[in-house]
Amino acid sequence: MAGLTGDVDSSAPVGVCEIMKAMVLGIGAVGSVTAGILANSNEYDKVVLADIDFEKAKKAEKKISNDKVTAKKVDASDVDGMVLAFEGIDLVMNGVIPRFNYKIMDACVQAKANYADMAWDVALDDTPAGEVIQKPPVWHSLKKDAAFKEAGLAGMIGLGCDPGLSNIFARMAADRMDKVKEILVRDGDNGYVEGYDFAPLWSPETLIEEVLMPATYYAEGAYRKLPPFSGKEKFSFPDPVGDLNIYNVDHEEQETLPTFIGEVLGKGCDYCDFKIALGDEYVDAIKMLGKLGLDSPEKINVKGVKVAPRDVVAAVLPDPSTIGDKAKGDCAIGSAVKGEKDGKDVGYFIWTQLNHEDTYKRYGHSATAYSVGVPLAIAGILFAQGKITQKGVFPPEMLDPEPFVEMLPKFGMNCFEKKL
Amino acid sequence: MAGLTGDVDSSAPVGVCEIMKAMVLGIGAVGSVTAGILANSNEYDKVVLADIDFEKAKKAEKKISNDKVTAKKVDASDVDGMVLAFEGIDLVMNGVIPRFNYKIMDACVQAKANYADMAWDVALDDTPAGEVIQKPPVWHSLKKDAAFKEAGLAGMIGLGCDPGLSNIFARMAADRMDKVKEILVRDGDNGYVEGYDFAPLWSPETLIEEVLMPATYYAEGAYRKLPPFSGKEKFSFPDPVGDLNIYNVDHEEQETLPTFIGEVLGKGCDYCDFKIALGDEYVDAIKMLGKLGLDSPEKINVKGVKVAPRDVVAAVLPDPSTIGDKAKGDCAIGSAVKGEKDGKDVGYFIWTQLNHEDTYKRYGHSATAYSVGVPLAIAGILFAQGKITQKGVFPPEMLDPEPFVEMLPKFGMNCFEKKL
Numbered sequence: 001m002a003g004l005t006g007d008v009d010s011s012a013p014v015g016v017c018e019i020m021k022a023m024v025l026g027i028g029a030v031g032s033v034t035a036g037i038l039a040n041s042n043e044y045d046k047v048v049l050a051d052i053d054f055e056k057a058k059k060a061e062k063k064i065s066n067d068k069v070t071a072k073k074v075d076a077s078d079v080d081g082m083v084l085a086f087e088g089i090d091l092v093m094n095g096v097i098p099r100f101n102y103k104i105m106d107a108c109v110q111a112k113a114n115y116a117d118m119a120w121d122v123a124l125d126d127t128p129a130g131e132v133i134q135k136p137p138v139w140h141s142l143k144k145d146a147a148f149k150e151a152g153l154a155g156m157i158g159l160g161c162d163p164g165l166s167n168i169f170a171r172m173a174a175d176r177m178d179k180v181k182e183i184l185v186r187d188g189d190n191g192y193v194e195g196y197d198f199a200p201l202w203s204p205e206t207l208i209e210e211v212l213m214p215a216t217y218y219a220e221g222a223y224r225k226l227p228p229f230s231g232k233e234k235f236s237f238p239d240p241v242g243d244l245n246i247y248n249v250d251h252e253e254q255e256t257l258p259t260f261i262g263e264v265l266g267k268g269c270d271y272c273d274f275k276i277a278l279g280d281e282y283v284d285a286i287k288m289l290g291k292l293g294l295d296s297p298e299k300i301n302v303k304g305v306k307v308a309p310r311d312v313v314a315a316v317l318p319d320p321s322t323i324g325d326k327a328k329g330d331c332a333i334g335s336a337v338k339g340e341k342d343g344k345d346v347g348y349f350i351w352t353q354l355n356h357e358d359t360y361k362r363y364g365h366s367a368t369a370y371s372v373g374v375p376l377a378i379a380g381i382l383f384a385q386g387k388i389t390q391k392g393v394f395p396p397e398m399l400d401p402e403p404f405v406e407m408l409p410k411f412g413m414n415c416f417e418k419k420l
Numbered sequence: 421m422a423g424l425t426g427d428v429d430s431s432a433p434v435g436v437c438e439i440m441k442a443m444v445l446g447i448g449a450v451g452s453v454t455a456g457i458l459a460n461s462n463e464y465d466k467v468v469l470a471d472i473d474f475e476k477a478k479k480a481e482k483k484i485s486n487d488k489v490t491a492k493k494v495d496a497s498d499v500d501g502m503v504l505a506f507e508g509i510d511l512v513m514n515g516v517i518p519r520f521n522y523k524i525m526d527a528c529v530q531a532k533a534n535y536a537d538m539a540w541d542v543a544l545d546d547t548p549a550g551e552v553i554q555k556p557p558v559w560h561s562l563k564k565d566a567a568f569k570e571a572g573l574a575g576m577i578g579l580g581c582d583p584g585l586s587n588i589f590a591r592m593a594a595d596r597m598d599k600v601k602e603i604l605v606r607d608g609d610n611g612y613v614e615g616y617d618f619a620p621l622w623s624p625e626t627l628i629e630e631v632l633m634p635a636t637y638y639a640e641g642a643y644r645k646l647p648p649f650s651g652k653e654k655f656s657f658p659d660p661v662g663d664l665n666i667y668n669v670d671h672e673e674q675e676t677l678p679t680f681i682g683e684v685l686g687k688g689c690d691y692c693d694f695k696i697a698l699g700d701e702y703v704d705a706i707k708m709l710g711k712l713g714l715d716s717p718e719k720i721n722v723k724g725v726k727v728a729p730r731d732v733v734a735a736v737l738p739d740p741s742t743i744g745d746k747a748k749g750d751c752a753i754g755s756a757v758k759g760e761k762d763g764k765d766v767g768y769f770i771w772t773q774l775n776h777e778d779t780y781k782r783y784g785h786s787a788t789a790y791s792v793g794v795p796l797a798i799a800g801i802l803f804a805q806g807k808i809t810q811k812g813v814f815p816p817e818m819l820d821p822e823p824f825v826e827m828l829p830k831f832g833m834n835c836f837e838k839k840l
Contacts, residue, residue: 197711281711288708291617291701293736302735305725312732315722316713 020384023048023089023113025074025082025104027060029321030118030160031095033365033373034380037411038093039066041377043384050074050085076100082107089113091383093376102140105155105393109147114383118160118376122210122250129214129227136216136223136255138395145393155393159379160372161352162187162333163252167396168375168404169350169415170257171265173337175401177346180267180339185253186349188237188244188277191329191356191367198285199323201356201368204314207282209297212290215248217273218258228290229283231275238353238416241332244277251276253335256395264398267339289313324366327356331367336420347420352413362412374411378404440804443468443509443533445494445502445524447480449741450538450580451515453785453793454800457831458513459486461797463804470494470505496520502527509533511803513796522560525575525813529567534803538580538796542636542670549634549647556636556643556675558815565813575813579799580792581772582607582694582753583672587816588795588824589770589835590677591685593757595821597766600687600759605673606769608657608664608697611749611776611787618705619743621776621788624734627702629717632710635668637693638678648710649703651695658773658836661752664697671696673755676815684818687759709733744786747776751787756840767840772833782832794831798824 022044024035031051039047049064050072051057057071074085076096086092086107094104094117101117108115124137141157148155158164166185174180193199200207214225231248251274262269278286289295294313299306334351352371359367379399382388387403405415442464444455451471459467469484470492471477477491494505496516506512506527514524514537521537528535544557561577568575578584586605594600613619620627634645651668671694682689698706709715714733719726754771772791779787799819802808807823825835 284704285708285712288705292705292733294714294733296736300732300735302727302731305727307722307725307727307732309732309736311722312720312727312729313712313714315720316716316729 019045021046021048021089022091022093022380023050023072023074023086024093024095025050025076026094026096027051027057028095029366029369030373030376031093032060032063033363033370034093034095034377035060035069036064037374037377038380039064039069041381041384043381044068046070048072048089052076076104079103079107079110083110086111086113091116091380093380094118095376102144105141105144108153108155109144109151112151112153114154115148116156116159116376116379116383118158118164118372120157120252122216122252122255123213125216127214127225129225131225133216133223133225138252138255142393149392152391154383154388154390156379156383156388156399157393157395158252158256159376159396161375164372164375164396165352166253166333166335167257168399168401169352170253170261170335170337171397171399172350172401172405173335173348174261174265174267174339176348177267177337177339177341180261180269180337182271182338183257183261183269184272184336185251185274185334186235186237186246186336186351187274187331187333188235188241188246189329189331190241190244190277191327191331193318193323193326194328195326196318196323198281199318200282201320201323201327201366203320204317205297205310208286208289208295208310208313210250211247211278211286212295213250215250215274216254217248217271218254218269219271223255223258229287231273233275235275235277237277237332238351238418241330241353245280246275246277247283248273249276257397260395260397320366320368324369325360327360327366330355331371333371338420348417349420350415350417352408352415354413359412371413374408374413375404378407378411381407439465441466441468441509442511442513442800443470443492443494443506444513444515445470445496446514446516447471447477448515449786449789450793450796451513452480452483453783453790454513454515454797455480455489456484457794457797458800459484459489461801461804463801464488466490468492468509472496496524499523499527499530503530506531506533511536511800513800514538515796522564525561525564528573528575529564529571532571532573534574535568536576536579536796536799536803538578538584538792540577540672542672542675543629543633545636547634547645549645551645553636553643553645558672558675562813569812572811574803574808574810576799576803576808576816576819577813578672578676578815579796581795584792584795584816585772586673586753586755587677588819588821589772590673590681590755590757591817591819592770592821592825593755593768594681594685594687594759596768597687597757597759597761600681600689600757602691602758603677603681603689604692604756605671605694605754606655606657606666606756607694607751607753608655608661608666609749609751610661610664610697611747611751613738613743613746614748615746616738616743618701619738620702621740621743621747621786623740624737625717625730628706628709628715628730628733630670631667631698631706632715633670635670635694636674637668637691638674638689639691643675643678649707651693653695655695655697657697657752658771658838661750661773665700666695666697667703668693669696677817680815680817740786740788744789745780747780747786750775751791753791758840768837769840770835770837772828772835774833779832791833794828794833795824798827798831801827
């Protein structure tokens with residue numbers, strides 16, 4: 001096991017233009033992290049904090065308290081409005097919920113702004129369990145590749161922690177192999193919040209949705225679906241995370257790694273899946289919510305008011321943005337890649353890990369938001385430094401992993417690895 | 421085991437006045453059953469179907485289609501309005517939710533109308549588990565005893581199936597003993613609804629509330645509270661109900677039987693509890709709802725609308741009034757009483773049982789509603805026949821069990837017993 005602790009000198013920006021301007025669109029938990037880093041970087045001269053809730057953007061502006069930042073009201077559902085708002089912006093960093101990605105991407109193409117996001121809507125596919133997926137949801141982003149290329153723009157998708165770092169770790173391992181056999185992405189968190197029986201540290205709506213959907217995996221040359229809660233097994237995450245039960249869950253990584261590492265980079269990939277650790281109490285609760293129909297995002301009539309049951313579940317749970325300071329425990333996210341090098345079987349598990357309490361104390365953000373916002377910010381910095389030169393729409397495994405991983409320690413993040 | 425199949429001749433009513441007028445207030449699932457029976461009895465000349473929802477009352481009027489019935493809009497929260505509406509009514513049968521009982525009772529006293537209900541609000545006490553209850557919720561009804569006596573009126577409380585028949589069965593057993601040691605009320609139902617994973621046959625709000633509250637029991641001379649889900653054990657209900665897991669649950673019977681059979685009737689009672697059968701999936705679901713806070717009746721803000729989580733749970737579940745025709749299986753409700761007779765230990769389990777499918781086919785009501793509405797109607801008939809002469813407020817164990825039980829078969833219900 002070796003920690004990569006190298007640092008980079010980012011004092012001499014090599015911008016793609018003289019004055020670098022970024023917009024962080026959506027100043028939620030993740031957007032705040034990214035905006036804070038960019039505003040304190042040497043690479044950006046202006047950082048626009050954009051949100052549909054102008055007061056929220058103003059609050060973030062005050063908190064960052066830096067003459068590079070300005071708040072702006074931007075509606076991510078209004079393409080024409082965004083085209084105007086993006087004028088003169090070099091890079092739009094999308095921090096809103098994935099539903100708006102495609103409109104934001106369209107506006108970027110029209111406004112000639114580069115683009116980065118940290119997730120996409122994996123729920124856009126409804127292939128039932130047991131069947132082959134015709135077009136994984138990432139296709140909605142990838143089909144804009146030609147337009148981005150034509151406009152000479154980069155469209156960086158899925159650049160958070162997972163997806164994001166997990167893809168980059170898979171690429172690091174693949175780079176050391178002649179042939180890749182399997183890529184297993186693993187996300188484990190033993191975090192808990194004192195005083196709460198049940199307190200997800202990530203959006204409860206997303207957790208419920210992701211976990212109850214059939215899960216994408218890749219095998220026998222095709223993207224396929226497994227039933228929810230498939231593939232339960234114990235996985236030994238690095239200390240202090242430890243042994244946790246993991247399950248197949250729908251996520252972004254397994255929609256791109258087999259195609260991009262396997263075909264585009266030509267390494268091959270026989271199998272790929274994503275599994276996340278879920279405590280027994282979460283599994284029981286989410287199964288029950290699904291059974292009762294309380295997971296539904298469709299509004300129903302309840303004594304004269306219209307409300308979506310899933311929103312009610314989210315409303316009774318503590319708001320993840322308010323409990324980051326109370327979370328304890330550790331999380332680890334990594335990719336276990338097996339393949340061949342010089343005719344021999346080789347394998348690596350490459351991961352990052354964070355302590356919840358420590359992260360909050362040091363950075364004032366939850367580890368969950370921080371670990372997503374940092375890679376997005378690093379992408380922004382590398383882009384401004386001219387180290388990301390690709391055009392078109394591409395996932396994180398298409399980036400050069402080295403400068404990316406080298407910059408993690410600057411923001412208190414790390415990259416570990418062990419042989420498998 | 422012996423079925424009491426005697427019938428009664430109710431063709432010659434011995435009314436307490438020349439023209440007998442009943443009002444059924446609240447034409448829900450139970451009220452409809454009671455109203456239908458009274459309207460087709462020889463004992464009543466007029467039956468007023470009263471509901472805050474006049475259309476609902478009109479619909480029931482059309483369905484019963486009998487010149488004795490008339491629909492009326494009555495608001496159970498408006499005492500003055502009820503006093504006017506109750507004028508000339510001999511007996512008000514309360515079919516609304518228990519929250520309104522005390523206002524209805526007050527209006528009855530003012531309007532000189534006799535009163536009967538089928539439940540009271542056991543949630544009115546918040547004694548924590550492990551402690552002695554100072555005043556069980558039934559006190560809210562019993563404290564009106566003097567006013568009812570002074571007005572020369574009967575106030576019959578808890579006269580459904582359980583409470584109601586269960587209290588009467590306990591009294592039947594107690595009547596055969598010199599001394600009562602314990603009274604155990606047992607409610608078992610193996611019913612299910614095809615096509616639903618989770619479909620309570622009784623109000624989901626009530627089920628959730630009753631089961632998550634500390635449960636009243638009586639021991640060592642005092643009414644006490646146990647934690648929710650206490651006392652799990654397997655109980656052998658009569659065939660075809662069979663073995664089911666039962667739990668202590670808050671209910672009405674154990675609030676009155678020790679006092680009325682034990683002290684008022686002088687039989688003594690060392691121990692009394694109520695246990696209901698709960699399927700593992702109900703226990704898991706209800707525990708989870710409680711853990712998540714989805715059992716709360718308090719309104720919360722959900723994306724701009726105010727809604728009580730418990731109402732949302734009820735709204736996602738099938739409406740019990742719409743699934744009565746789909747229910748299969750059987751239910752049994754009885755009292756197991758142990759004591760002494762002539763110096764020897766004796767014990768009886770006396771119960772009633774119904775088949776869901778058969779009850780719906782024969783009567784067009786769910787077994788759950790039917791088994792509650794029939795005893796309430798029998799109380800009305802016996803009252804009109806002059807067979808209930810007590811004044812004041814009293815629970816079902818203060819009625820003479822014999823005429824009551826004899827009338828059950830007339831309405832397709834039964835009473836079985838076995839020695840313990």
